[in-house]
Amino acid sequence: MLVDSHCHLDFPDFAEERAAIVARAKAAGISRMVTISTRVKRFQQVIEITETFDEVYCSVGTHPHNAAEELDVTTADLVRLSTHPKVVAIGEAGLDYFYDKAPRDAQAQGFRAHIAAARETGLPLVIHSRDADNDMTAILEDETGKGAFPFILHCFSSGRRLAEVGVSLGGYVSFSGILTFKNSIELRAIAADLPRDRLLVETDAPYLAPVPFRGKRNEPAYVAQTAKVLAETIGVSEAEIAAVTTDNFFQLFGKMSRQQALET
Template identity: 85%
Template sequence: MLIDSHCHLDFPDFAEERGTIVARALAAGIGRMVTISTRVKRFQQILEIAETFNEVYCSVGTHPHNAAEELDVTADELVRLSDHPKVVAIGEAGLDYFYDHAPREAQAEGFRTHIAAARRTGLPLVIHSRDADGDMAAILEDETGKGAFPFILHCFSSGRRLAEVGVALGGYVSFSGILTFKNSTDLRAIAADIPRDRLLVETDAPYLAPIPFRGKRNEPAYVVNTARVLADTIGVSETEIADITSENVFRLFTKMPRPAAG
């Protein structure tokens, strides 16, 4: 079984065929999917999707693009909303200096609020980091000094130092379809050095479809292709990478139940 640890099933790209998309993922051997929140004000829509499909779970949080819109979201609110059994993570939150859709100060403030919620709940924080390696590493080190919290560097495409800092602080590193791209040689070299017990795979669907689907709409079933490249990168079989990454998910996402034996 593989697990898509990060997708966006609430996005309009899937509105007309969400059931079909989930069915295709299950047929491809994807046993769990986590649909990720980008706005707390749209959380109920995400929760409804998670409640509709047994194999789908969700997070609650505010994407850094939307940080300025939701600075009124408190750690208390995130903690309260995360109490639902289908909510297995906080986020995604973090820093995006590539687009800078929100002021950097607002992104950092929102990020620290989400860290506080992750620390209080023990749920993993799904971290978005783009072109912000230095500030991201600094905040992670500063906040971990106040008390550890579980986290994932999602859709990892940053530099080696951020990966090393993340792992040293107890974090996990998740790879998307970017890992399969021809020009991702450096990223594959980083992936090869991540401890096996910290590796995850994801689609970030509908974005970043892996080879051979690059340029098309991504979907959870395609995590198989990313897992195949990750397996080759670290020198294990496809069965082994499925076992490794799924075990890591269940260890990290403590509220997500394992499949029934047999």
């Protein structure tokens, strides 16, 4: 059994064949998919998908690209929306200095509001961090000092220090198809050195399809390719990495029933 801890099934790329994509994932042994919110103001679309497919759960939050548009979304709003039974995480939120689509102060303000929601609810915060290692590390250390909160550094492609700080603060690290790319030598070296009980896999579909699908539209079924490379990277079997990452997933996403996943 594998889990796709991060995809975007509400994106237009999947609109015409969402049911087929979920079916292909199930056929590939993907028991659960978490479709990630990027705009709270479009959250209803995400919820409707989770209510259509038993295997799909979701988060609630604002992507840093959209931070300036949703500064009026409060911690209280996130907490209230997270009470839906299919909401198992907060986010994705964080810092993106590569595209800089929102002012950096707006990104930080929104990120801290999401941290507060994760702390209050106990739901894991799905963190987006790109080209922002120093500021991300500083905020994580500062906010953890105010009170611990569960989190995952999603689609990890940052430097070693951020991974190590994240793990030291109790966080998890999730790897996407980037791990399979030929030039991701340093990323694989980081993955090999992280504690196995903090590793997860994801697709970030429709983006970042793993080898041998690179350049094509990604989908949850392809998480198996990333898991295969992660297994090779740390020197274990594919069955073992499936067990490890699935155990870690249900440990972090504690609102979700593992027994129910086994039964469906």
